Structures are given as structure tokens and as C-alpha cells.
Amino acid sequence: MEYLIIIxxxxxxxxxxxxxxxGICPFLGVSKKVSTAFGMSLALVLVMGLATLVTYLIQNYVLINTWFGEKMDITFMQTIVxxxxxxxxxxxxxxxxxKINPTLYQALGIFLPLITTxxxxxxxxxxxxxxxxxxxGVESHMMNLGESVVYSMSLAIGFGIAIILFAGMREQLELSNVPKALKGTPIALITAGLLALAFMGFQGIV
Amino acid sequence: MSKFKYLIDGIVKNNPTFVLVLGMCPTLATTTSAVNGMGMGLATMAVLLCSNMVISLLAPVIPNKVRIPCYIVVIAAFVTVVQLVMQAYTPGLYETLGIFIPLIVVNCIVLGRAEAFANKHSVLESALDGLGIGIGFTLALTCIGLVREVLGNLSAFENKFSSSDGMLVFVLAPGAFLVLGYLMVLFNKLKDRKKKA
Amino acid sequence: MAIKSSLRNMVLVLTLVCLGASAAVAVIYSVTKDPIAAAATAKTNKAIEEVVPAFDNNPSEEVLNIAADLQKPDETNKVYVAKKGGEVVGYAVESTTKKGFGGPFTIMVGFTPDGTVYNTSVLSHSETPGLGAKITDKSSHFITQWNGKNLTDGSVNLSVKKDGGDIDAITASTISSRAFCDAMEIAANVFSNITSENK
Structure with missing residues (x-):
């Protein structure tokens, strides 16, 4: 139940x-076609799950730990690490x-370098x-390892849903006659604004 | 004079927000008021200036294949410095900007300038470029913040000029997209008119 | 421009850059450590000054740790005691609610010795800007309505009017208003526990 609420x-x-x-940059950058948006989202779910798994362990067992018999909290190094x-x-x-799955690499490979930033x-x-x-309905608490990984993979899925919806709209926009000054990024931003307005409707459901 | 051009270019011709469309996350997230936008802009400018200078110094001794990781480490170090300094001297702003301060590391503007400019120019030129882009970014963020604050909260730079409630949607998430979109339209229109004249 | 990559120079340069960066950050950390702590104390002191009548001692040095719920004696809240001329003029109670809309928030509640609220101040929050964040607007009716209310003699029902209580909620921010009431209730419980233990 708790996991469902987190998701x-x-x-x-x-x-x-x-x-x-x-993640606004990839949201605006790779949302011209639904197929690329889909590839990007899949790659992101994978990377965000893995990254959270590793960084959670680093935060709790390396940055906050007992080193040389002394309790240390070097969380100020968090960003760099x-x-x-x-x-x-x-x-x-x-x-x-x-190495292990060239077909999947073909599909996701080009998105991976973009994901670092x-x-x-x-x-x-x-x-x-x-x-x-x-x-x-849930008392606020620090998330444990399992919850953290589920949470950030769900965030990536949320990214996927938003970018695929958005790419669908942009494909339609390509065909319509947009005033010159609005062409390109401005109309994309305004569309995104309307989409954000729609997503505000979800506020308060959990 | 020719060096001075780098500074001006960053503000107008290469304006990071309106022309290059880089660094959108902080642009949208931290511009709930003019002061917040300006704070974020200045923090980014500080990082950009320092990282541009250090990277232009280090570029000749960094092997090509590890240059990106090296740049990221340098940038992350300066971001942490800015983070600590803000926590100590402007704690209020530090709390409002929250997670977006460490996220300056992945702001495409900073890494983008390191890769596209700083590693092939002198320290002085890189510093001017960093300063110019930083000012351009700060101006854009302050501007967006001001519009959102005026419309959404009926106040400017935290001075409330009317006691009634504003159009709240402009302070919330959708307003960020809409305001930036329409400001870009305005920017394009002005540029177009200038070209014609 | 850049030199040719070999395994040796790549490892060497990357290691040196990392070492240099960590050293620089560590230096700045040790320099800013005290100002950061000072900024946090200054914030607490400012909040104490706002919420209790004028005092002449240093309340940060006279801190009591009191539990809100005597069944859970481990979960204590900080209580700063303000004195003037040796006489207690007020208690500033730090209280955190976990029921906020955007996460937990912490407020400082000032009581005069008879249990009347003198003033309140928000220490940290992550409520929605323009909506729940109105809890920080010190001149709003929502904040000023608490002042002068006695929370310990049972004369005030500490919930919003929508739930049958006595408190006017912030328009369109019922969750934040409820959370604020929750924080006030915790503070009131802490206050009643001081009077029975340490007075």
C-alpha cells in the first residue's frame, strides 16, 4: 500500500x-518524435534506478560513517561524489x-551520454x-533503500509519461500553422504550460 | 575593445535563456519572485566565472579523453563552495533555492561554456565570457521572476503594491512555462524588428 | 591544444584534479563551518525575540527538552526560556508537524507563563508558494488570530472551522492550516508538560 502511494x-x-x-532540457530537446521520447524514458528509468541505489548506499555508508574510529559526516562532499x-x-x-545486448544498445545507446547532464x-x-x-495518509519519514529506488524509478516513469504526451502534441504542432514569432521553443513552452496545468489536477489525490 | 565583445555577446547575442535555451530547470523552478531569480542567476554566474577561468588554465594539461570528467569535478567543487558560502551568509536564499543550488553542476550552460569556449581561449577571455553569459542569465531570470511576481503576487522585489491576491497560477508551475514562452515570443519579435530596420 | 591521452596521464590528471577539488572544498568547509552554525543560531534567536515579550537573558543557553507526549519521553521538543530580571516572562516552544502539504514544517510558538500565545513564527517549511506558504505572512489574519488565545485552559478548539474547530483556515490551503493547528497543539502539550515538571 505504502509503495503504491509512493508510486x-x-x-x-x-x-x-x-x-x-x-529534466527540462531533455524534455524540450528530445520530444520532437514519440519514438525517441520513448527510448529516452526507458534509458532514464534504468539509469535513475541504478543511480539512486548506488548514491543511497554511498550517502549512508560512506559519507556518514565511522572512519578511523571517528564518527564523520562529510555530506558537504555530496555534490562532487x-x-x-x-x-x-x-x-x-x-x-x-x-557487450551483452547490442539490440538494446542500438535503441538506447545514443541517449545514455545525454543522461549524465x-x-x-x-x-x-x-x-x-x-x-x-x-x-x-502517510506520516512523513526518510525513505529506506527500497522506497528510494522505487521512488526515483517512478519519477522517471512520470518523466516518460509527460514527455510522450508532449511529443505527441508536438508532432501535431509541426503540421499546424503557428505564427512566426511563436515557432519552435515558445509554442513548445506554452504547450508544456497547459500540460502542467492539466497535471495540477492530480494534486491532492494522495 | 575586441575582448569586450565577449562580454556583450553573452548578454545579448548568446543569451543563455532566450537564444541558446540552456539551463531551463533553474530558469523555470527558481523564478517564483524577482529576488529568487536574481539569487539563482548570481550563484550560477559565480560558478561560471570561476570554472571558466580554472578550466581555461587547466585545459592544456588535461588529456583529451578525460576532459569532461575533469571539467565536471572542477564545476562540482565550485558549486559546493558557492553552496557553503550561501548557507553561511545568505541562509534565507539558500533555503528557498534548495536543491537547485547543487543542481548548478548539471546546468548545461556551465559545462557547455567550458567545452565550447573556455578550453580554447585565454583566462581573460574566458572570464569575460563567463561574466557575460552570467549577466545574461541573471537578467533573464530576474526578468521572468519579476513578471511572475507582479502577475502572481501583485508585488515587485517583495514590495507588495496591492493587498489583494494576484493570479496565483503564475507563481505555480504552469505559470513558469507560460511566462517564459511569451517572453521568448517578445524577444523574437524585438529581434525581428531590429533585423528589418 | 590538448595533450594526447595515455592511461598513465589520464589516471594521473584525473586523480590530481579530484584531489585538488576535494582539498579546496574541505578548506572552504572548515572556513564556513562556524558562520553556518552562527547563521542557524541567529535565526533561532531572531525567532525567539519575535515570539516572546522583551527579555534580558540568553534563551539559547536556557533550553529545556520537553516531550509533547509523556508516553513517548524520547521525542522531545526544545523550549527556550526567556527571563527578565530573573523572572520568567515567556517560553518559546519549537514544534514540528509532519502533516504539512509539502513535507514537515517547524514553527516557534511563544507562550506567556499563563499559557497565552504571545506570537508565532515559522522556522522552516516547504509549502506551495502563494498557497500554503501564506503561513509565513506575519500580518495575515491566520497568524494573528492565534495571538492572545489561551491554549491550555481548553477554551479554544484547536482545529479549523471546517472540522468544527475555532480556527479560520487560509483560503484554499486547508491542509497547511490543519498542519499548523497540529503544530500548535504539539506546542500547547509541550507547554503544559513544562509547567508540571520544571516550574
């Missing part, structure tokens, strides 16, 4: 793009995928270890 909250209510403003780990992880996923990955890793989870 709904992450996918719809706190949608990563439309209400938390993470997390981004390096994420960059290395993405590279590793790329290399492994190329997708702020949704770093954002989610930092959020799950620093902020308490809160939703209606």
Missing part, C-alpha cells in the same frame, strides 16, 4: 518535469549494454537522501 505520488502528483522542474558516480555509472551501463538523475539522488517523503 502515484512520484508519477503524477510530484511529476518530475511538470511540477518539480527537473554523486555527480562523479553518476557519470561513471552511465559510462559503465553504456559499455556493458554494448540530465538534472533529474542528480536531483532525484539528492532529494531521496535529504528530504522526507510526505503524502496524505
Amino acid at each position: 502515484i505520488s512520484a508519477v503524477f502528483v510530484n511529476n518530475v518535469v511538470l511540477s518539480q522542474f527537473l 554523486f555527480i562523479l558516480v553518476i557519470a561513471a555509472l552511465v559510462q559503465m551501463v553504456e559499455i556493458i549494454l554494448k 540530465n538534472c533529474a538523475v542528480l536531483g532525484a539522488s539528492i532529494l531521496v537522501v535529504t528530504k522526507e517523503f510526505s503524502a496524505k
